[in-house]
Amino acid sequence: MSAAAVEHPCDGEARKLLKEADRLMEQLPGHRVEIIGGVITVAPPPDSNHAVVLTNLMLPLLSAGLHGDETNVLQGIGLWLPDGEDYAIPDLAVVDADADEHLIEFNCYDPRVFRLVLEVTSSNYRNDLRNKVTAYAKAGIPVYVIVDRHHTRVHVLTDPLTDGYDRHEVYAPGQQAVLPDSIGAEVKLDVAELLKAGGTGTGTVSG
Secondary structure, X not given: OOOOOOOOOOOHHHHXXXXXXXXXXXXXXXXXXXXXXXXXXXXXXXXXXXXXHHHHHHHHHHHOOOOOOOEEEEEOOEEEOOOOOOEEOOOEEEEEOOHHHHEEEOOEEOHHHEEEEEEEOOOOHHHHHHHHHHHHHHOOOOEEEEEEOOOOEEEEEEEEOOOOEEEEXXXXXXXXXXXXXXXXXXXXXXXXXXXXXXXXXXXXXXX
């Protein structure tokens, strides 16, 4: 079960950012609008390979029983970040089953209900590899997984600190990326399979 929701005051300049983010979401349906480090970022709709990777990722998580009474496996759920003005929308997350009881605002949830967040890189891959590492660590997200289609590897980051993660494992094709059982089950990901599904091999990734 999750801890009680954290109070995050949000007014002034922060409220202006949220209003602008809301306006952009209305103008750009299908785009992902986030506020990371006080900066609004807009990502274009992902390509089909991105969606295939997410489906392939969900299968082992579901098979491990992570979508049930204790936890849920969800795509595109909002994560409220601790600065009180930032939020992110990870591609995939494993959250406590009572996440609905920990809504903060702007359709985003308390970071303490998240056991794992996962991003599949697209054209804005630097955001996933840099800015979100700091943001998710600062929010105390225990496990951050990145399927890095640009550099053809999978990153598993654990043990969050105030400005990054203390432990960073990098897995290449031919290896199995091992997720910590703190997420609620033992899960291994086939790196080569994920990267192949992601359409890597040309050195460029769209969407």
